[in-house]
Amino acid sequence: MTLLHKTTRDYLIASVSILIFTGFTLFVILQKAVSDEMNEQLELQADQIFESIRFGNHVNAPLIKIDKVTDNNTSLGLVFGDSMVYDRVQKEMEEYHYLKETQVIGDSRYHVTVMSSHIGWDNYYLTIFFIFLLTAILLTLSGILINYFSNKKILKPFFENLKNVQAFSVSSPYTLQLHDSTITEFKELNFTLKDLTERSKKEYLALREFTENASHEIQIPLSIIQSKLDRMSQLEITEQMAGYITQAKSGVNRLSKMNKSLLLLAKLDNQLFTEQHEIVFSDVLDSHLRNMEDLFLAKNINLIETLNKTIIYSHQYLIDILISNFLSNVLKYTSTNGTVKINLKNNVFIISNTGSPLGFPDEYIFDRFTKNPENTSSTGLGLAIIKEICVLNHWTLTYDFQNGWHTFIIVLKQIN
Incomplete structure (x- = not known):
């Protein structure tokens, strides 16, 4: 994940978390504020009704109910609640908030019920939710876009400098070019x-x-x-x-x-061999084989060749070294009357020879100064040079030993 995407993702996670928390808090606070306001209005209406009763006036209005209570056990005080009332105009049940209060006026006990309609908590939550959701989406999207393009502009010199550093080489005659930044x-x-x-x-x-x-x-x-x-x-x-x-x-x-x-x-x-050109690998290999043919015959080595025309793009000197080291290696470690197989086709170079097992673990065969203890005259650098040439040309080099056969495989990068 890139730095730009990571910062945008972190901003999105933080924004959504904060908006969820603030949205929930907003619902709770608004519910309490609306409930307190309705309760205050109902208390005011009930107080005005009781005041009218004290002066001998009986209020007769919708959503107000006054009962004279004979039961002295009826508790005094305020009771709030919600109720459903049928609306004959809309022909549906509507939610109302009510206040029930009982007071003693003179020798009588009066029970007053006042009601006030509201949209209902479900609709209330739903309305606020959609409004808040729309606001949250707009804020989040605008914040993400602003954050993304702002960071992209700020980090542009950084990314350009990163590319220049990746392409820079100490062997290059040019100095490292870096873009200026205000940060x-x-x-x-x-x-x-x-x-x-x-x-x-x-x-x-x-x-x-x-x-x-x-x-x-x-x-x-x-x-x-x-x-x-x-x-x-x-x-x-x-x-x-x-x-x-x-x-x-x-x-x-x-x-x-x-x-x-x-x-x-x-x-x-140090990657000093930067010059590369087209080379017919099969012709170079065949030339080296002809030059060393007498050496193979001297040890009575059976040489089996399959060479298909293969064109590569590399440095001529390095290819000569690679082939020379390979052939010298198989000539040195193939016993008298042994067999060497050389196969070059389908962009793959395979060279195998019969011989004794290695005197060390296979994974060390391409390490510098690694050599067979039985051959003290070897420098232990031939295969290490082959490996470095393959790395320089981005070729795949592998080794395997099975059933008395040492096999080296190079997958060449061929010109189309």
Whole structure:
């Protein structure tokens, strides 16, 4: 629920609750006020009638009844009540409010009944209810509309700024654009967001520069070491020294590969590969397979291919890395005389290979530096890079192991 809808809903609930309470209170107060007024009028009429009797005048008028009571046990005082009287003109029963009072005048006791018609409490309630309901509806609707459009106007800069913040990236060369507002809290929020994004952008640029410089500085000495080791291996050395050189070269190669992989992951995290264009994924995959065909044959791996033409929209370098990492992974972990199945059709890329179970839980397979304990030469970054490439391209990547088969599935985003 949006902020605008929530505030409107809360206003509606509060308004209806207040109107129900005030409506009930209004009914009670008006009923008491009307009843007190009718009682006062009836008391005044009864008092005037008794006054006339004291002067020897007997009032004879509709809705007035005077009886001379001989029963001394008749109680004195006022009695109010309601009664139904037949109306011969309208030919229906009408509700009347009455007052009965008994007084002693001289040696006689008189019982006077005076009556006053009213619309009846049912009709009274109904009339007030409809009037109040109409008023409540008009007030509520007008309040909701005023509240909705007023808040919409007030919150417009907030929603526009929210969209700008959602679309903003620290890797973008443009600064965050925020709309001004007359609301103090929104002004403070804009100031905070601008300060935060500027500091984040500075930190991002500093981190990117450090990563690139560190990778470059590390790669140079690695290349020098590699070159020196190559030259040493050409000299006359002992068998033991040759073993040391081979181990050193292996470590340098692994470190160089890890350095490049970490640099690539940093670029993927920072979304530096923004350039995208149309790529025939099936052709790129077929090219990599042909280049590695001899490697599969060397391990006597049975390669089963089903490649349908598939066009995607991505970065060429990343697609080469993704396919290369996948093929290197299956080549490394498929045992001799094993089988690899590659299926590309209906916008789905599936690659399966026979092999031993993982030496760790399945859910960690795409985590960085996660590798099979039996393969110490691996950097544990190949599948992590594949995952980041899929995330960058909004592709779905899944893994499963059943019946001795490792299966990776990528649902590609295809061009229509």
